Amino acid sequence: MTMSIIAGEWANFLIRWVHVIAGIAWIGSSFYFVHLDLSLRKHDKLAAGVGGEAWQVHGGGFYNMVKYMVAPPHLPKELTWFKWEAYATWISGMAMLIVMYYAQADLYLIDRTVLDISPAAAVAISVAGLVLGWVVYDLMCKSPLGRNDALLGAVGFALLVALSYGFTKVFSGRGAYIQIGAMIGTIMVASVAMTIIPNQRKIVDSLLKGETPDPRLGAAGKQRSVHNNYLTLPVVFLMISNHYPLAFASRWNWVIIALVVVIGVSVRHFYNSRHAHKPSPWWTWAVAAAAMLAIIGLSALGPANVQGAANAATPVVQKVAFADVQDIVISRCSMCHAAEPGWDGIGVAPKGVMLDTPERIKLHATEIYLQSVATHAMPPGGNLTEISDDDRRVIAAWVEGGAHVP
Ligand code: HEC
Incomplete structure (x- = not known):
């Protein structure tokens, strides 16, 4: 075996290793902070500016967490920022997308029976999708639509289903799945880089100037971070789907993406309600189970992109040597x-x-x-x-x- 083959395989493996670790760190901190936020309790002995308090126990110690709703009266000397988990996940994810799907577009991204496009065209479409996905999402959140969470969610879901349908008509099933996953992932990271962190910096700046920060800055960041929380489960499904052709390469592959989003959002809703000490919405598990059964049933309906009625899954051959x-x-x-x-x-x-x-x-x-x-x-x-x-x-x-x- 030549050295370049060995180096290439290891590069691929190492990037994947980093990507999974960074992803775990990011999703872990996202789950943690959403949980923390929901479990904060108010009582009358809280210090000025504190919106809630939670007690936690972990690793042999007790933690007393308090959240300052907009900002503390005095800025502490040291602040831990949570952003490199997200950035590292995206950078390593992009590296993998380039090494596998872009550099070997013929094998991974393109299915010439779906659409016969050149590797350059496929890569251009993919990159344009990543950029436009973020631009459209960002505009939606900033528009009046962004003030109605339920409507925003419904419109976002409809767009996602349309994109899933569209991309399965442009790329291979495998390529379409990774494209949708990468688009959602890019939106999530861009939210951190372009909204959550810059807004937080503006809050810090106004505190340093002795002004009262605009509470809308924090609220916008919070909205994005809740979206990210709901999107994590579907994204992880899409990222590991490429080993499971019944998902990405069966006829109803685009409907399966829609159902996976339903499952992911229902399951997050269950935990988020529970962590907020609201009555547990057990019905979400029924929704998730029904959607999962529908996925399994749909995946048995034959391969994607088969012309005519020919379905090789029905053997006409009786005995084979x-x-x-x-x-x-x-x-x-x-x-x-x-x-x-x-x-x-x-x-x-x-x-x-x-x-x-x-x-x-x-x-x-x-x-x-x-x-x-x-x-x-x-x-x-x-x-x-x-x-x-x-x-x-x-x-x-x-x-x-x-x-x-x-
Ligand atoms: C042009 C090269 C090529 C040909 C021809 C090819 N494969 Fe593959 N196969 C691949 C690649 C590349 C992957 C890895 C996909 C991935 O990274 O998920 C793969 C993966 C697989 C896997 C493992 C899937 C997984 O995720 O673990 C199986 C099984 C497989 N191919 C079966 C077949 C069968 C059966 C045929 C013939 C009908 C075939 N392949 C023809 C390139 C090829």
Whole structure:
């Protein structure tokens, strides 16, 4: 193996490692502060300017947290700012988007049977989407719509569903999922960088000048941070979805995104209500469960982007010889999925999946079925190696017959 392949694989792995750690730190602090905010209690012995107090116990000590609603009367010498968790998550996420989806757009972002576009066009569309997503969201929050949380949420949800539909008609299912995930993630980080932190700085500045800060600055930051809190669960789903083709590569992939948002928001609503010591809205779990069942049902309705009625998931082939299956897999899959892949740009077998011997083909029978029969996620790029529907049926019949190898 050449050094550049090894370096490339490790770069990818390291960026992913950093991204997950930064994401955990960011989501953790976001969950923590929303919880803290909701659990603050008022009583008459609070100091001037304090809006509420909470007692917490962790790691062998007791913490007495108080929140100054706009700002404390005197600015403390040391302040901890929470922003690098968010920035590091975005920077590492963008790095991964570039290394995988932009540098190998043919494999990851584009499905030429969905839309036959050049890698440059695909990257341009993706970047434009990231920028515009933030611009539109920001304008919406600042417009009169931003004063009505319920309406803002409904309009935002409708836009998101429209975008999900749109992007599944431009990119591969995998690409569309990562695009929507990256757009939401960019909105969340941009809120931190462009609204939450600058507003906080303005508050600090006016305190230093001895003025009373404008409470609207803090309120705007708070609104964004609540949005971020509700968006975390769907974003994490989208980020890990690329290993699960039943989500991104099944026919109703865009509806699945909408349902995932419903699940994520319902579950957050449950915890947020509970942490605020309101009656627990147990119904949210029924909503989440119903949406999850709907997702599972939808994912069984066949692959995305199949022309005509041809659905390889219904085997017409009765009995198949393993030799036929092996021929198909060797000729359509193993140029990438082999100990030494022959495909340009593929250095090591993707995800360690090698499909070059009968034993390895048998070992991966279920995954082969999920990737190339139940969905058409593989071969990638819109069937780059041109597997036929009949070939998919042969694989289907073999797996459904017990995936035997002589
Ligand atoms: C042009 C190269 C190429 C061809 C041909 C190809 N694959 Fe893949 N395959 C990939 C890449 C790239 C990934 C990694 C996707 C990712 O990063 O999530 C992958 C991932 C997989 C995975 C693992 C998915 C996961 O997330 O763990 C399976 C299983 C798989 N392919 C099966 C197949 C089958 C079956 C065929 C033939 C019908 C096939 N592939 C043809 C490039 C290819």
